[in-house]
Amino acid sequence: MNNDYNFNNQQNNTGYNPDPNQQQPYQQQPYQQQPYQQYAPYPPVQVQKESNTMGILSIVFSALGIFCCGIPFGITGIILGALFAKKNKKSPLGWIGLGIGILAVILAIASLAAMGGVEGYTEMLENITNQM
Numbered sequence: 001m002n003n004d005y006n007f008n009n010q011q012n013n014t015g016y017n018p019d020p021n022q023q024q025p026y027q028q029q030p031y032q033q034q035p036y037q038q039y040a041p042y043p044p045v046q047v048q049k050e051s052n053t054m055g056i057l058s059i060v061f062s063a064l065g066i067f068c069c070g071i072p073f074g075i076t077g078i079i080l081g082a083l084f085a086k087k088n089k090k091s092p093l094g095w096i097g098l099g100i101g102i103l104a105v106i107l108a109i110a111s112l113a114a115m116g117g118v119e120g121y122t123e124m125l126e127n128i129t130n131q132m
Contacts, residue, residue, distance in 0.1 A: 058097025070108025077101030
């Protein structure tokens with residue numbers, strides 16, 4: 001049996017050459033970076049401020065309904081208050097306007113009933129205009 005083993009001419013089945021004098025070149029593929037895709041910028045976010053205008057108007061019209069022209073201003077205050085209360089559940093302005101509007105309509109109807117209805121109201125207005 002010959003114990004002389006020649007490492008210089010031997011290759012195993014993985015392709016590795018054990019000869020240090022014959023170095024295999026590095027076989028890795030070069031890295032190719034993907035091309036940069038430019039995306040459109042996001043549009044700016046617009047935050048809408050909650051407007052209390054309708055709630056304030058409902059209180060103003062309802063208060064005017066208590067002091068003059070109760071039914072038209074009171075109904076306007078009721079409508080504005082209900083719309084605002086439905087749209088903006090956090091703010092109590094709609095409910096306040098709604099309540100004052102209902103009170104204005106009730107007071108207007110009660111004052112008309114105390115004067116004898118619409119006829120008594122028109123008679124009162126005629127007396128006031130005749131005194132001027």
